[in-house]
Amino acid sequence: MNSLDIFRDIEPQLQAVEQELLNSITTDVPVLKEASVHLVKAGGKRLRPAFVLLSGSFYCSTLDSLIPLAVALELVHVATLVHDDVIDNSLTRRGQETVKARWGNRISLYSGNYILARSLCLIATYDRADIIDILATVSMKVCEGEIIQMLTCYDVGQSYKDYLRRIERKTALLMALSCQSGALVGGAPADKVRALKRFGYYLGMAFQITDDVLDFVASEEVLGKPVGSDIRQGIITLPALYALRESEEKEVLASILSSPEKCVHEAEKAISIVLSSGGIDFALEVAKSYAEKARSLLRSLPEACAKSVLDKIAEFVVTRDF
Secondary structure, eight states: HHHHHHHGGHHHHHHHHHHHHHHHHOOOOOHHHHHHHHHHHHHOOOHHHHHHHHHHTTTTOOOOGGHHHHHHHHHHHHHHHHHHHHHHOOOEETTOHHHHHHHHHHHHHHHHHHHHHHHHHHHHTTOHHHHHHHHHHHHHHHHHHHHHHHHHTTTTOHHHHHHHHIIOOOOOOOOHHHHHHHHHHOOHHHHHHHHHHHHHHHHHHHHHHHHHHHHHHHHHHHHHTTTTTHHHOOOHHHHHHHHHHHHHTTTHHHHTOOOOOHHHHHHHHHHHHHHTHHHHHHHHHHHHHHHHHHHHHHGGGGOOOOHHHHHHHHHHHHHHOO
């Protein structure tokens, strides 16, 4: 199963989202337009737009009114990625050059800011103070999550709880926002909005944990970036946290992960220790647990095509290899 199969029922709307993503990049500054279009054309799973469309479809007869919102939230996500690439000094993403690699830091930062501003213009067309307030709150927490991740690099003493709080801000809250805002614009009752928000939250947690596992086990060709990127940057994710507690070589691993120099030069050794520790299986079980929590929330929703699709997405998130 792949993401294209799952989204078949909303394929026309997702194609409209894709076109509107490009249409939204309107500027007379050639380099800004070129960098912004490069970002959008780099692609992605488009989970956030899909969540907006599917969550809104339960109580909305047409999805057309949800497309600007779906575009806006994907633009927010894209803006965070271009900023991340500057901070992480990433040269490739999804198998392509990053904006940072092609145009440098200054163009990257302004491109990210521009794309974020375009998303706010789209959100403003709904004249919904509640959605603007939710987006502002989540955006602040996403920034907090990224700063926390930066400050906890090479910190081998961090706990599982520290990690979960970090990925909550980094990933889960924006996915929760996608489901929540789609349901709000789609006219869902308050209890269904809450259920869809929690669905997005739990699935976002599962998604990020799976992403962190793939950084260890996926091939560079599939991943679109070097394997072990997190280790090399000193970012300690759930599989490594498990190995720091359970591996017979945990002291060696701690020595590597606490040193910026060793994280670069001994990354392969660290990866090997994590892979042999059982950390991958442990992290996948945690991801599956979150995905099951998400799926359980779907039971309270009306019978609709979207319900089946969201359930399939929950399955896809923890079984994907990219």
